[in-house]
Amino acid sequence: MAFEAEVLEGAIIYSNLLVLLSIGLTITYITTAVPNFAQGSFAVFGSYIALTMLRLFGIHPYYSIPIALIFGGLLGVAVYLFILKPLIDREAEIVILMIATLALDLILLGFLGAYSDYLGGITKKAAKKFIFTPYDFNIGNISAIFIVSIIVIAIILASLFLLLYKTKFGVALRASMENPALAEIMGVNVEYTRIFSWFLSGSLATVAGCLLPFRQEIVPLTGSIIIVSIFAASIVGGLASIYGALIGGYIVGISESLVTYQLSTILGSGVLVYSKVVSLIVLVVMLILAPQGLTGVKWRKIKWLKSILS
Amino acid sequence: MLQTKRLNAGYKELHILFDVDATINSKGITAVVGPNGSGKSTFLKAIFGLATVHSGKVEYNGEDITKVPPHNRTKMGIAYLPQVDNVFSNLTVEENLKIAGYTLEKTELKDRIDLALDVFPELQNFMKRKAGTLSGGERQFLAIATALVRKSEFLMLDEPTAQLSPKFAEHVFDKIVELRDKLKLTILLVEQNVQRALEISDNAYLLVSGRVAFDGKANELLEHEKFEKLCMGIQD
Numbered sequence: 001m002a003f004e005a006e007v008l009e010g011a012i013i014y015s016n017l018l019v020l021l022s023i024g025l026t027i028t029y030i031t032t033a034v035p036n037f038a039q040g041s042f043a044v045f046g047s048y049i050a051l052t053m054l055r056l057f058g059i060h061p062y063y064s065i066p067i068a069l070i071f072g073g074l075l076g077v078a079v080y081l082f083i084l085k086p087l088i089d090r091e092a093e094i095v096i097l098m099i100a101t102l103a104l105d106l107i108l109l110g111f112l113g114a115y116s117d118y119l120g121g122i123t124k125k126a127a128k129k130f131i132f133t134p135y136d137f138n139i140g141n142i143s144a145i146f147i148v149s150i151i152v153i154a155i156i157l158a159s160l161f162l163l164l165y166k167t168k169f170g171v172a173l174r175a176s177m178e179n180p181a182l183a184e185i186m187g188v189n190v191e192y193t194r195i196f197s198w199f200l201s202g203s204l205a206t207v208a209g210c211l212l213p214f215r216q217e218i219v220p221l222t223g224s225i226i227i228v229s230i231f232a233a234s235i236v237g238g239l240a241s242i243y244g245a246l247i248g249g250y251i252v253g254i255s256e257s258l259v260t261y262q263l264s265t266i267l268g269s270g271v272l273v274y275s276k277v278v279s280l281i282v283l284v285v286m287l288i289l290a291p292q293g294l295t296g297v298k299w300r301k302i303k304w305l306k307s308i309l310s
Numbered sequence: 311m312l313q314t315k316r317l318n319a320g321y322k323e324l325h326i327l328f329d330v331d332a333t334i335n336s337k338g339i340t341a342v343v344g345p346n347g348s349g350k351s352t353f354l355k356a357i358f359g360l361a362t363v364h365s366g367k368v369e370y371n372g373e374d375i376t377k378v379p380p381h382n383r384t385k386m387g388i389a390y391l392p393q394v395d396n397v398f399s400n401l402t403v404e405e406n407l408k409i410a411g412y413t414l415e416k417t418e419l420k421d422r423i424d425l426a427l428d429v430f431p432e433l434q435n436f437m438k439r440k441a442g443t444l445s446g447g448e449r450q451f452l453a454i455a456t457a458l459v460r461k462s463e464f465l466m467l468d469e470p471t472a473q474l475s476p477k478f479a480e481h482v483f484d485k486i487v488e489l490r491d492k493l494k495l496t497i498l499l500v501e502q503n504v505q506r507a508l509e510i511s512d513n514a515y516l517l518v519s520g521r522v523a524f525d526g527k528a529n530e531l532l533e534h535e536k537f538e539k540l541c542m543g544i545q546d
Contacts, residue, residue, distance in 0.1 A: 168412065175398050175409045181360070182395060187384035187413040187460060 007261050009146050013215050015253025016149040017043075019246055020156065020208040021226070022233035024201035026245040028076075029234070030177045031197040033094060034084055037101040039205055039230050040223030041108040046072055046209025047218045048112060048119075051130055055123045061132050061210055062148055068206040076202020077195055079104060085194075105224060112220035128220070132213040145214035152207065157246070164242075173197070225276065229256060232279040236286045238293025247294055252279050311336050312357065312388075312464060312496070317366035319356035325364065326352045327520045334464075334513075339490050339497045341507040341528055344517035350500040351393065353517065354466045357498070358390040359383055370464070385413050389462030393469045396453035399442030403433055403452055406441050410456035419459070426455040429488065447478035454485065458493070465489065466498045471506075479503065483510055508532040 025039045036042075046068040053059040053067060087100055113128075120127035137144050164170040176183040176193040184190050212218060212226075229252055237248025260275040290297045312334040320326035326349045334340050342350045355361035357368055359380040368376045375383060380390075397406050407426060411419040427434055430451045436444060441452055450470050457465050467486070471479035487510050489495045501507035508514055508528045516524035516531060524531055 168408065171401065171405050171409050172412055174405075175401060178398050178400050179395055182392070182398065183409070184380050185358070185360075185384065185390055185392075186410050186456065187381050188409070189381055 007258070009143065010215060011254050011257030011261075013146055013149045013211075014257050015250045016153040017208040017212055017215070018229055018233050018253040019153060019249030020204045021230045022237070022245040022249045022252075023160070023242055024204035025230055025234045026237075026239060026242055027197045028080075028201045029239055030242075031173075031180075031194050032080070032084065032088065034088075034097045034101065035094065035231075036201070037098060037227060038079070038105040038108055038223070039201070040225070040227035041105050041112065042072060042075060042202055042205035042223070043209035043212060043226065044112055044218060044220060044223040045075060045108065046206025047213050047222070048115060048127075048209075049206060050132070050210040050213065051127060051218075052119060054132075054135070055119065055125060055127070061135060061213070062144075065152065065207055065210050068210045069203045072202040072204075072206025072209075073199035074202070075206070076198040076200070079202070080195060080198035105227075109220055109224065112223075116220055129217060130213060131217045136214055145211060149211055152211065156204065156207070160242075169193075169196075228276045229253070229279045232283040235283055235293060238295035241293070241295040244293050244295035251294075252282055255279070255282050311371060312498075313367075313369045314353075314357065315367040315369065317353075317356060317368065318364040319352060319361045319366070320364065321352075322362055325520075326361075327356060327517075329366070330517075330520075330522055332515055332522065332525070334496060334498055336463075336496045337490065337494045338512035339486065339499055339510055339528075340513040340515065341504075341511035342498065342500045342515045342517060343504045343507060343531075344523070348517040349520040350517055351468050352520075354390060354468050354498065354500055358388065358466065360390070384460060384462075387461060387463040388466070389457035389460060389464065390466045391453045391457055391468060391470065393472055397441040397444075397449050397456065400440060402438055402440055403444070404437045406452055406456055407433075407459050410459040412460075414459075414461065422459045422461060426458040429458060429485070429493070430455045445478075447474050447481065450474065450478075450482055451485070454482075454489070458489075462495070464496045464498070466500075468500045469502055470499075471501065471503055479506075486510060505532070 021039055021043055024042075025036055028034055028036055049068045049071055050061040050064040053064040054061055083100055083104060084097060087097060092100075116127040139147055162170075164174055172183065172188045173193045173196065175186065176188060176190045180190045183193075212222075216222075233248040233252040234245050235248070236251055237244025237246065256275050256278045259278045260272055263271045286293065314330050314332045317327055317330040318325065330353065342353055344350050352361050356363055359378065363376055366376075367374055370386060370388065375386065378386070398409065401409065407423050408419065411422050414422060432448070433452060433455060436448065441449060444452065454467070454470070470486070471482050474482065483506055486497060486499065490497055499507055499511065508531055511528035514524065514526065514528040514531045515522055524534075
């Protein structure tokens, strides 16, 4: 089974973006126990920021990344402070928080739909459905989005590593993730770390959203579709681990892209619409074999693996 | 000096402590003893702001701190070490010590870590190890060391010898005495090993069903003719 370079390239781009989205989802789940079903729409919010910058100011989507990062962060903080924190303060259960994010997703969907009409109206160009591939270029034989997505993920992962392991605030963030009550005892203002985690999550989602239109067509509803893959990635890796989101993002992203492509060569291009089924299958298999996710498995205790390693 | 005045506390609607008046004198060890479920741990949590105070006051050096959030009580020099989960298992020993001094300046943090390592030199061998891999006793040392790093003057220890071997427990008691004598710390100690706790303490409170049943010198309680009955909450 050999894949064309273009297919592999597409799979890696998609996986890089999925990793950003699933890390964001995992961080807010660990710090505030909120399974954010609006994470996909956060990404589409980023896509529309990039489209707005392009249509109104002629700014290339690659240059819109820092702007999307800030606006996405602010969106994340606003969602936490005005929607989720009041519920958490009233000791809302996880189901209530989940329903709140589903409602938020619908609100964002309505907002993005209305905004796309408005943007289309003032620019006289379609905004309800758009793609950035015409604005991409090649560097040698490689598409710029491939290189940019790798640079972005490398910078973000390195920054995240430096933040979490080399700064005082990062250690406080990890401490708050593990045991917020003890972190509070140590003098850490845990609420700040929660707000920051929502800023980070929103930023990562909108950065991914800025680049997503280089790979697929975006409509306001895209977030509600991609959320399946984001959750699959986070759960496959282990919802309580940032490393898990990284591993899960690549497993789900690459499986989804390559398996769907392979099936399309046999069954025709109509099968591409059902690409999310692959993510769901990976998720179901993982939930049956290791419900705690890959990072929750005690690998050293698995006998056959132990015998191979020894 | 720390005082509680007619302190009524518990968890949400659950009432555990009733009208507890206590005065914890500076630079000494005060033991809080009593049968299981008498409210010893809740007493410490109420002082630190982790339990619900229904009425009454907690005053520290004359200041009413009843409504001060726990992270600000830490800044005032009050430390509370819970019975379990008192260190971050996924952080290294070094990171645990650093996070303990979260509110300190860099140079001061280094001095405080050096001081904590002087008291607990055994920790120097494990600086890069995750706290979750330490033994129970080593974890307890680390937990007390974190309190030293954050410049605590008032240290509340909730059953620091629980689940430790007798040999290691004795080591912990020795360290508690050292903290009082060398560093002049004020220590409020909740301990199941009543005999040993009273032997090293200056003062004692006996709590029974959330109420103060004895308040005085530790040796008076230890030598009380009905000592065992009192500690078991049996009243004639």
